[in-house]
Amino acid sequence: MGSIKEKRNGQTLTVTLKGEIDHHSAVKMRSGIDKLLEESRPSTLILDLGSIEFMDSSGLGLIMGRYKKMNELGGELIVCNPSDSILKIFRLAGLGRFIKIQTK
Template identity: 40%
Template sequence: MLLKFSKRGNTLIVSMCGELDHHSAENVRAKIDNKIDEFGIKNLIFDFSDVNFMDSSGIGVVIGRYKKITEYGGRVGIVSLKPNIKRVFELGGLFKIIKEYKNIEEAIESF
C-alpha cells in the first residue's frame, strides 16, 4: 500500500492507495504513527479515494489511530469511501465513533 502524507495546520491527511489488509496493516500503522509523532498532530483525516479493498485489519488500523488521536484531544475523519469499503465501515460499527465527510475541506472545517 502506498501512503501519501500532507499537513494542514494541526491536521495530518493520509491518502492511501491500494489494499488495506493483513499484509499491509502493520506497515501502514507504523508509518502513520511515526508521522503523528513527528509532526505533533492533533487531527487526522484518512483519504480512502484510492483504496480498493479493506479487511478487518484495516478496521484495526483506523480504530488504533482514532484512539491515539483522541488521547491528544483531537478528531479523526474519513473521506472518499467507495461503496465496498463503506460497507466494511458500517459492519465494523466505525461510523459510531468516526464521521465520514464529503471531502477533505469539509473535514478540516468541521475540526
C-alpha cells in the first residue's frame, strides 16, 4: 500500500514516499524513515510526496512527527511535490507556517 525509497547525498537524506498514507500504512513508513534518520543523522531531510496517490490526516501526523525528530537532530525538514489534495490538508493544519514546502 505504502512504501519508501531513500537517496543520500552528503548531509541530505531524500525519502520518496509512494502509494497511500493513512493510519494503516503510516506506522510502517514512520519506522522506516526513523531507522534511516538514526543511521545517517542528516542535516536535511527531504520528504518527496510526488508519488503519493492518497493521504489523509495520518500523513500530517507522520510529517509533523518527522519535523520534531529533525528539530531534535538540529536539522531541517523539507516537504516537496505535494498534490493539490495534499496541499488542501496542509492548509487546514497551517503546516506551511513552520515547515518548508516546495511545490512543483
